[in-house]
Amino acid sequence: MRLFLDANLLFTAAHNPGGKAALTIELGKQDHWELATSTYASAEARRNLERKFPDALEDLASLLEDIQFVEHRHELWFPAGLARKDRPIFQAAVAWGATHLLE
Numbered sequence: 001m002r003l004f005l006d007a008n009l010l011f012t013a014a015h016n017p018g019g020k021a022a023l024t025i026e027l028g029k030q031d032h033w034e035l036a037t038s039t040y041a042s043a044e045a046r047r048n049l050e051r052k053f054p055d056a057l058e059d060l061a062s063l064l065e066d067i068q069f070v071e072h073r074h075e076l077w078f079p080a081g082l083a084r085k086d087r088p089i090f091q092a093a094v095a096w097g098a099t100h101l102l103e
Helices: 007-015 020-029 040-052 054-064 083-095
Strands: 003-007 036-037 098-101
Touching: 003 020, 003 083, 007 020, 007 040, 007 054, 020 036, 036 040, 036 083, 040 054, 040 083
Parallel strands: 003 036, 003 098
Antiparallel strands: none
């Protein structure tokens, strides 16, 4: 399985290290599945943590150490009606060949 991690999952894992989002990342780091995210997603997670849970920024940095980064390709297809802000996430997941996009 190839799991692409959205900003919401990264945010949640960083500020709640005992939760399911953090467990998803931990299991990925143990090679149960592949993990990827994008600069766009990690920047959004970082911005939201800075505003709401600044003490969790170090946890986010630690989580991201072993996660592969891929970038979106603006020419790739996305579903009609998908919000503009969500398109780079979807396109990065497609570019990487994700089997699942986790929010």
